[in-house]
Amino acid sequence: MRAVWLGFRLLRPRDGRSAVRIVLMGMGAMFGVTAVLGVLSIPSVVLAQAGRLGAQEVVWNQERGTLPGYTTPVGARFWGQTSNRWIPSAQRSLVVHSVGAVPSGTSIPLWLDRYPEPGEIAVSPELAEHLGNEPGGFGRRFPQEIIQILPDEILVSPDQLFAVVGVGVDPLAPQNSGVFPIKQLGGDEANYQGPGFRAVRVMVVMGAIFVLLPMLVFVATSARLSARTRQRRLAALRIIGMTTPQAAAVAAFEVAFASFAGALAGVALWRALIPLSEKVGLGPLRWFASDVSVPFNNIVVLVFAVVLLSTAVALAGSLRAFSNPLQERASAGPSASVGLRQLRVLPLGVGIALLVWAAAAPTETNVWFMIFAAGNIVVGIGVYTFLPVLTSTLGRRLAKRAHSPAMRIAGRRLSHDPAAAARVVVGVLTLVLIVGFGQMLMVVIEWGATRNDPSLDAGTPQSVSILYADTDTESIRSIDGVNLAFPIVGSRTRGSRVLIASCSEMKQIAAVSSENCDDNKLQPLNRSGDSEAIHDLIPDIALADRFDFETNGSSRPEAHYRIHPDLLPRTIDVPHSWYIELNQDKESFVNTIVGMSPTANIRETAIHDRGRQASTYGALINAATIVALLLSLGATLTVLTDRCLERRRTSNQLLALGLAPTTLRKTEAIWITTPLASGLTIAVLLALFSGFAGLRLTGEWLAVPTQEIATVVIIGATCAASTALTAILATPTRLSHHIQSDA
Amino acid sequence: MPVLSCEGLHLSYGSTLALRGVDLRVGAGESVAVVGSSGSGKSTLLHCFAGLRVPDRGEVRVGGVLLSSLSDRRRSRLRLERMGVVFQFGELLPELTMEENVGLPLWVTGLSRSAVAERVGEVLDDFGIVHLADSYPGEVSGGEKQRAAVARALVHDPPIVLADEPTGSLDSVNADRVMSALVDRSCRYGQALVLVTHEMRFAELCDRRLTILDGEIALPRLRP
Numbered sequence: 001m002r003a004v005w006l007g008f009r010l011l012r013p014r015d016g017r018s019a020v021r022i023v024l025m026g027m028g029a030m031f032g033v034t035a036v037l038g039v040l041s042i043p044s045v046v047l048a049q050a051g052r053l054g055a056q057e058v059v060w061n062q063e064r065g066t067l068p069g070y071t072t073p074v075g076a077r078f079w080g081q082t083s084n085r086w087i088p089s090a091q092r093s094l095v096v097h098s099v100g101a102v103p104s105g106t107s108i109p110l111w112l113d114r115y116p117e118p119g120e121i122a123v124s125p126e127l128a129e130h131l132g133n134e135p136g137g138f139g140r141r142f143p144q145e146i147i148q149i150l151p152d153e154i155l156v157s158p159d160q161l162f163a164v165v166g167v168g169v170d171p172l173a174p175q176n177s178g179v180f181p182i183k184q185l186g187g188d189e190a191n192y193q194g195p196g197f198r199a200v201r202v203m204v205v206m207g208a209i210f211v212l213l214p215m216l217v218f219v220a221t222s223a224r225l226s227a228r229t230r231q232r233r234l235a236a237l238r239i240i241g242m243t244t245p246q247a248a249a250v251a252a253f254e255v256a257f258a259s260f261a262g263a264l265a266g267v268a269l270w271r272a273l274i275p276l277s278e279k280v281g282l283g284p285l286r287w288f289a290s291d292v293s294v295p296f297n298n299i300v301v302l303v304f305a306v307v308l309l310s311t312a313v314a315l316a317g318s319l320r321a322f323s324n325p326l327q328e329r330a331s332a333g334p335s336a337s338v339g340l341r342q343l344r345v346l347p348l349g350v351g352i353a354l355l356v357w358a359a360a361a362p363t364e365t366n367v368w369f370m371i372f373a374a375g376n377i378v379v380g381i382g383v384y385t386f387l388p389v390l391t392s393t394l395g396r397r398l399a400k401r402a403h404s405p406a407m408r409i410a411g412r413r414l415s416h417d418p419a420a421a422a423r424v425v426v427g428v429l430t431l432v433l434i435v436g437f438g439q440m441l442m443v444v445i446e447w448g449a450t451r452n453d454p455s456l457d458a459g460t461p462q463s464v465s466i467l468y469a470d471t472d473t474e475s476i477r478s479i480d481g482v483n484l485a486f487p488i489v490g491s492r493t494r495g496s497r498v499l500i501a502s503c504s505e506m507k508q509i510a511a512v513s514s515e516n517c518d519d520n521k522l523q524p525l526n527r528s529g530d531s532e533a534i535h536d537l538i539p540d541i542a543l544a545d546r547f548d549f550e551t552n553g554s555s556r557p558e559a560h561y562r563i564h565p566d567l568l569p570r571t572i573d574v575p576h577s578w579y580i581e582l583n584q585d586k587e588s589f590v591n592t593i594v595g596m597s598p599t600a601n602i603r604e605t606a607i608h609d610r611g612r613q614a615s616t617y618g619a620l621i622n623a624a625t626i627v628a629l630l631l632s633l634g635a636t637l638t639v640l641t642d643r644c645l646e647r648r649r650t651s652n653q654l655l656a657l658g659l660a661p662t663t664l665r666k667t668e669a670i671w672i673t674t675p676l677a678s679g680l681t682i683a684v685l686l687a688l689f690s691g692f693a694g695l696r697l698t699g700e701w702l703a704v705p706t707q708e709i710a711t712v713v714i715i716g717a718t719c720a721a722s723t724a725l726t727a728i729l730a731t732p733t734r735l736s737h738h739i740q741s742d743a
Numbered sequence: 744m745p746v747l748s749c750e751g752l753h754l755s756y757g758s759t760l761a762l763r764g765v766d767l768r769v770g771a772g773e774s775v776a777v778v779g780s781s782g783s784g785k786s787t788l789l790h791c792f793a794g795l796r797v798p799d800r801g802e803v804r805v806g807g808v809l810l811s812s813l814s815d816r817r818r819s820r821l822r823l824e825r826m827g828v829v830f831q832f833g834e835l836l837p838e839l840t841m842e843e844n845v846g847l848p849l850w851v852t853g854l855s856r857s858a859v860a861e862r863v864g865e866v867l868d869d870f871g872i873v874h875l876a877d878s879y880p881g882e883v884s885g886g887e888k889q890r891a892a893v894a895r896a897l898v899h900d901p902p903i904v905l906a907d908e909p910t911g912s913l914d915s916v917n918a919d920r921v922m923s924a925l926v927d928r929s930c931r932y933g934q935a936l937v938l939v940t941h942e943m944r945f946a947e948l949c950d951r952r953l954t955i956l957d958g959e960i961a962l963p964r965l966r967p
Contacts, residue, residue, distance in 0.1 A: 006851075010838045236834035239795065240848050240895065241823020243816045 003246040007253025010233070024638050025255060026262030029306050031631060032216075033266025034273070036302055041270075041292045048291035055111060055154040056162065058082050058097055061181040078102040078115075080182045083601050087161065089587055090130070092286075094161040098599045099185065100168055109186030111154040113147070116166030122148040124155055124162040141591040144598070154186075157286035158278060165598045216309075230254075230318050251318055252311045259310035263303040344389050348382025351375050352686070359693035376437065376690055383429055383683060384422075390682075391418035391675040398674060406666035413671055424640050425676045428719045429683045431632035436687020436712045464586065465558055466593060467577045469600035476578060479592050483581040484508060488559050489537070489568070496534040499525070499559035499579060500568055506549065518544035519564040525549070525557075534561055538569055633719055637726045644668055644730035651732045661731075668727040676723055680716040687712060744807055746771045746902050746935045747792060751801035754787055761787040762798065763958040771902065774929060774936035776946035779955035785939045788955065789907050792937060793828050794818040805903065823848060827896030827904045827934075829925075831911040835880040835888060835895075842867065842876040845894045852899065863898060870894045870924050886917025893925050897934070904929050907939045922948065 058080060080099040087094050102115045116122055121144035123131065128149055130138045144165060155162060164185075230251055237247045278289035354375030358368060395414025402408035414421055465488075466476075476485040486505070490497035503517035517523070521544035522534070538561075547562060557579035582589055590602050651664055745768040752765040761784040769775050777785045790796040791803055794810045803810040805821060813821065822828065827848075835844045843850075846863040854862075867873040870890045875883050880891070893909055906925060910918035926948045929936040938949055946952045954961040 003851075006847075009843070010836065232834070233836060236836060238819065239793070239822075239828050239830070239834065240851070241819050241821075241826070242851055243819040245816075246819075246851070 003242070003249035004253055007250040007257075010250065010254060021642065022254070022258045024642070025258035025310070026265065028635065028638070029259035029262030029310055030266040030269060031634070033263045033302060033306055034269045035627065035631065036306075037267065037270040037294055037299070038273075040294045040298060040302070041274075044293040045287045045291045049156050049287065052154055052156050055109070055186050056095070056097075056156075057186065058182055059184040059186075061183045078106060078182050080180065080185075081167075081599050081601070085590075085602070087587070090161065092159065092161060094127075095163070096598070097164045097185065098167045099164060099182070100166065107184070109184075111151050111186065112164065115185075116144070116147055116164055118166050118168040119144050120147045120166045121145065122150055122164045124150050124160050125152075126159045127161045127163055130161070137588065137591060139591075141594040142598075143595050152288065155288075157281070158288060159281075159286050167598050230314070234318055248315055248318075252315055255314040256307050256311045259307045260303070263306045266306075267299055267303065344385040346382075346385075347378055348386040351377075351379030351382045352689075354378060355686075355690055355693045359689075372693060375693070379686055379690065380430065380433060383433065383679070383686070384426055387422040387426060387429070387675065387679055388418040390678060391421050394674050394678060398670070404663075404666070406663045406670055409667045410670035410674065413667075414674060418675075420643070421671060421675045424636060424643060424672060425679055425723070427632045427635045427639075428676065428723065429679045431629060432680055432683040432712065432716050432719070433687050433690075435629065435715055436684055437690050464580050464582065464589070464602050465577055466580060467601040469578065469593060469597040471593070471597045471600070473578070475596060476580065476593065479589060481582050481585070481589055483583050485578050485580045486557065488557060488577045488579055490534075490559070496537060496561070497559040497577075498522070498534070498538065498561040498563050499557050500565050501562055502564050506547070506562060516545045517547055520544075520567075522567070523547045523562045525560055525562055538563065538567075541567060629715060633722065636719070636723060640672060640723060640726050641730040644727060645732065648732045665728045665731045668731045669724045672727045673720060673724045676720050680720055684712050684716050745769055745804075746806055747804070747937065749788075749791065749798075749801060749803045752788065752791055752798045752803070753800035754784075754791065754796065754798045760958050762791070762801075764801070765955075765958070765960055767953070767960065769903075769935045769937060771935055772930070772933040773951065774926060774938065774949040776949035776952045777937060777939045777955060778941065778943065778946050778952060779961075783955045784958040785955045786907050789905050789937060789939050792903075793826060793905050794822055795828075823852060824899070825901050825903055827899070827901040829892050829896040829904075829906045829909045831908040835892060837880050840877050840879055841872060841883065841887075841891050844880065845891055845898055847895060848899045866894045866898045867891075869928065871920075884917075886913050886920065889913055889917070889921050890924060893921055897925075897928055897932075900932055900934070902934055904934050904936045906936065908941065909938075910945065911941070918942075918945075 078099060079101045080097060082098070083094075083096050085094050085096075086092075099115055100118070106115070108114060112122060121142055123142070123146055127142075128146060131142055131146070132139075142163065142165070150162060150164075152158065234247045234251055237250060238244070242250070274289045274292045277292065278287065281287065352375075354371055358372040358375055391414050395411045395416075395418060397411070399408055399411030399415060402411055469476075473485055473487050476482060484505075487500045488497050489500065503519050506517060522538060522541045523544040524546045525548075541563075558577075559579065580589075593600050593602065647668075747767075747769040749765060749767050752762045753760070754762040763784075765784075765788055767775070767788075777788060779785045787796065791798050792805075794803070794805075794813075797811065805825060808821070810818060810821075835841075836847075839847070842860075842863050845866060846859040849859045849862055850856075864873065864876075867876055870893065872883075872887050872890050872894070875887055875891075880888050883891075889909060889912065893906070896904055896906070904925070909925060910921050913921060922945045925938075926936065928934075936949065938945065940946055
């Protein structure tokens with residue numbers, strides 16, 4: 001008990017430095033707890049969003065049936081269509097439920113005042129704002145009258161674009177393939193599992209890798225602050241006769257108190273950031289602040305876990321003082337033997353070998369992943385164990401070839417206690433390893449997006465196809481920016497679709513075409529189709545020879561046959577879709593066509609989801625990188641400052657000897673940048689190599705990650721520069737009264 | 744029976760032999776000065792006496808109790824109750840006042856606050872630093888700090904006082920003050936004093952003077 005009291009008594013800071021030390025220790029715990037709570041909040045957001053998505057969900061009737069006036073299948077109440085479209089300009093999805101043929105008396109979801117009639121729309125607040133702000137752009141998409149602003153309770157996020165549009169039977173009627181009978185609008189089960197959850201899962205994993213690991217480094221580093229001061233204090237207590245447990249209690253109290261206070265501050269910071277998180281979000285991911293929560297018990301457990309971790313690390317760092325209080329004042333003892341040094345290199349060698357294996361040897365995916373994961377983990381451990389060996393070697397060479405006192409002192413210092421410098425820089429090296437790997441993941445995603453999204457090439461005409469639009473060919477062709485528009489009839493599911501176009505029209509889209517276009521026959525295109533199905537659709541028309549063509553745009557119409565409009569049987573009077581080639585902004589066209597026909601479903605031939613992935617995951621990786629960067633760099637600079645301050649006595653002695661302050665600063669800068677620069681070089685190379693090995697899984701070797709490599713190198717250089725600058729600035733270069741009296 | 748003794752002490756740091764078969768007995772109230780050149784092993788001997796370092800061979804007895812037979816906890820207790828240790832740099836805790844620093848051994852032993860205050864007041868007065876009771880180590884001179892360190896070593900009236908160059912960092916005036924306070928007080932209270940020092944004038948204040956040369960006692964000499 002007396003030891004605890006003494007620990008409490010020792011908390012009272014006597015000078016600015018001890019106050020700063022306690023504050024820094026507390027900050028380590030604070031940022032750590034805030035980061036972990038951020039990650040722990042994800043499940044609550046996911047659950048809440050599942051409920052909200054469930055409320056929006058359309059419960060379809062499993063049995064399709066046909067449209068009215070027409071027969072509604074058993075169990076179904078009305079008809080509708082849902083489109084979920086990524087809006088690049090808004091960087092989020094637009095979900096639109098089109099509902100029609102709703103009989104009176106149909107149950108209405110609690111969040112809807114009534115079902116919109118044709119020409120009416122109920123919209124989310126964010127969509128309403130867009131419609132108000134962009135009458136000529138987004139507004140064209142929804143010319144209907146707004147009858148209700150939907151409540152937040154059913155929205156996934158404050159910025160969700162969501163609408164329920166009323167449509168008539170006519171727009172729905174001819175489009176059986178895109179329209180489904182609805183049992184209920186608004187599901188009552190909060191078990192929605194949509195594609196958005198993939199990103200959330202990724203966010204949890206990334207949070208764990210990018211945030212938790214640097215956080216652990218930060219908390220552990222902070223807890224080791226002033227290790228020498230603490231060792232001296234412990235040695236003094238042991239010398240007067242305190243037992244090891246008593247001295248440990250004294251030492252633990254300071255760290256435990258600082259980390260406890262810091263952890264509580266971390267909880268407060270997390271709570272303060274929740275409202276802000278609603279406004280900022282994470283890339284395209286947004287959420288309601290009210291959805292963010294962590295169970296109280298988990299917070300309590302986390303706070304105590306951080307306190308325990310900090311205390312354990314601090315005590316582990318003071319073990320030497322516990323076991324032998326004189327060891328601190330004795331020489332550091334002989335350096336590690338050659339055999340032991342070689343052992344320290346071993347994990348890195350094994351890790352690299354595993355990565356080489358993962359990069360080179362073709363093997364089954366699961367096995368490959370295990371090798372790859374093991375390789376990365378062992379490389380991470382290897383960098384940690386190898387660093388003191390590297391530092392010691394560099395120190396010896398530096399001292400041997402020194403041209404200046406600063407180099408000689410720094411070199412001797414590095415070779416004498418290589419672990420000290422290694423401990424300072426290991427946080428940054430861990431960060432660079434993680435960031436490097438993350439950036440290489442970005443390569444895969446971005447490369448995929450680039451490959452699949454021709455809109456990235458501004459000079460190329462863009463092709464879209466429209467399904468289920470209630471309009472005619474002439475109306476579409478009159479829209480600004482439409483180069484070509486051809487109707488396509490036929491079943492998508494049966495694989496026999498017919499493009500309606502004359503030979504002269506056809507040649508407009510055919511940059512290279514065969515000469516055998518025949519307006520008098522049904523003509524196969526260079527896509528294979530189901531010949532039996534086409535005879536069901538268009539009977540008794542002879543087949544011509546195949547017509548080969550290339551479009552000016554980036555894709556071909558999704559059709560298997562071509563037929564002249566005059567030969568189209570009267571029984572087929574409505575096209576199911578259109579092939580359209582644009583020479584302008586796709587969004588503008590989409591806004592216009594949806595405004596003309598709410599049920600129109602536009603499908604780009606580009607796989608926009610890859611772009612969405614890049615956007616989502618890229619934002620996640622970049623956000624996580626920034627958090628990891630701040631945590632790791634903060635930890636490094638903190639511990640470096642602490643180191644420099646702890647060396648005040650040595651600095652004073654050197655100053656007293658007549659060394660210039662600039663020499664002292666140079667010494668500190670060389671001491672830290674030597675292991676840091678070489679360690680960073682190794683970490684960057686390893687990170688990039690690990691990333692390349694990772695590309696092996698997807699086979700996307702063609703990606704040239706220039707930008708990502710530059711990012712990693714810039715981050716590394718920034719870390720090195722800021723670390724050197726901190727070393728220079730934190731070096732005491734004035735004789736202090738305190739130290740003079742100390743000596 | 745000697746209050747402190749060692750027999751056949753051997754201790755090495757790697758390949759360097761620090762102590763080579765040292766035998767020594769210190770009786771109650773006796774003061775012994777250990778002199779020798781740097782690296783001769785005199786501080787190591789003191790550390791072995793304090794139980795801070797375990798010899799490779801040989802034994803140390805405190806009041807007849809074999810140190811090596813005690814656990815770390817009991818050795819610590821023995822040091823707290825029966826020894827006062829002072830080093831060249833006082834190792835005062837900068838966060839505690841001079842009064843708190845001096846009273847620390849009493850306080851850790853479990854004495855009440857008032858008893859500690861009373862006892863510490865006397866000792867501070869003896870050492871001429873009572874006016875600095877509420878000051879912090881960072882606010883006083885090196886000599887005053889070192890006097891406080893010696894006071895801390897003596898505050899609980901230990902039967903054994905071990906001092907490792909307690910004046911090594913002080914000017915001659917302050918060194919004289921500290922040393923005379925240490926020797927006079929240990930003599931007055933019948934404490935055994937083992938003093939490691941470089942300075943012959945301080946060694947001659949002691950009853951006996953031993954010279955350690957390369958880890959061995961070279962010349963035991965009785966004070967006339």
